[in-house]
Amino acid sequence: MIAISRRKLLALGAIGATASVAIAAPWLSAASAQPAIDVSRSPSCGCCGDWITHMRAAGFTVNDRLVDDLAPLKAQLGVPADLQSCHTAFIDGYAIEGHVPAQDVHRLLRERPAAAGLAVAGMPLGSPGMEVDGRKEPYEVILFTASGRSVFARH
Template sequence: MILTRPLIIAATLFVSALAAALPAHASSEASPAIEVWKSPTCGCCQKWADYLTENGFTVSTKNTTQGMLNRIKAQAGIGPKLASCHTAQIDGYTIEGHVPAGDIKRLLEERPDAIGLAVPDMPLGSPGMEQPDGKTDPYEVLLVKKDGSTEVFAQH
């Protein structure tokens, strides 16, 4: 088949228009965007945000009051038993506390029908809570279901 110059140009324009019309496919190189609400004076919250950046996330931090943070948690379905010092949102999920980056990435890959993940309190050795002496406490990452119940998502 012999292609004429006008046909080649038309085909090229068609392929370019088709590529522009298709939704961008999330690649492994894309940085997931996460918004973190925290107290402006909480150092461990900022350490966790920095840790996420180091692990490939695009982090936006929002300093807020404790009252507003409590409202954000409540609106997201995070009760007092699950609470920690900061709350984040990523791709429709809520991330409460010092959740490891790998667990967040797994959540985004598996896409369970849930509110998100929580690490209640502030366990020693969790991301952002590293200790100079290397001390760590075992802790669980909980999957928070839409009915408010939880199940263990990961253990560290």
């Protein structure tokens, strides 16, 4: 698992002071039984907002941060280049990259595997936030570590 201090995240400018408290002390989030999820996204991306709506509907408290350059955060969290997508989130020590379904984030937090995080590469149709005219394509949620990866879920 990647350990990231609140100071490093603040230095990156990717996570605001309120969000850093949620990372350092997730039990302070009284609005939800889950720790808060901190989402960094491009101001020009609409599907990211739809993914945030999906996460809120699943019971997560979401701290939404608009960021012009996500590359430093993705690098800091160890997100492999080929798994990157349009938004990056951080929850309870894990990176969540792209359109990962809330049910998989819940499972990750229950099982607590030794990993850097989960990713859905690209923007597959039918994934949360990418619902377009009922079209759906199969996709995988990848569990990634500093040294490898495995399929966490198939949808």
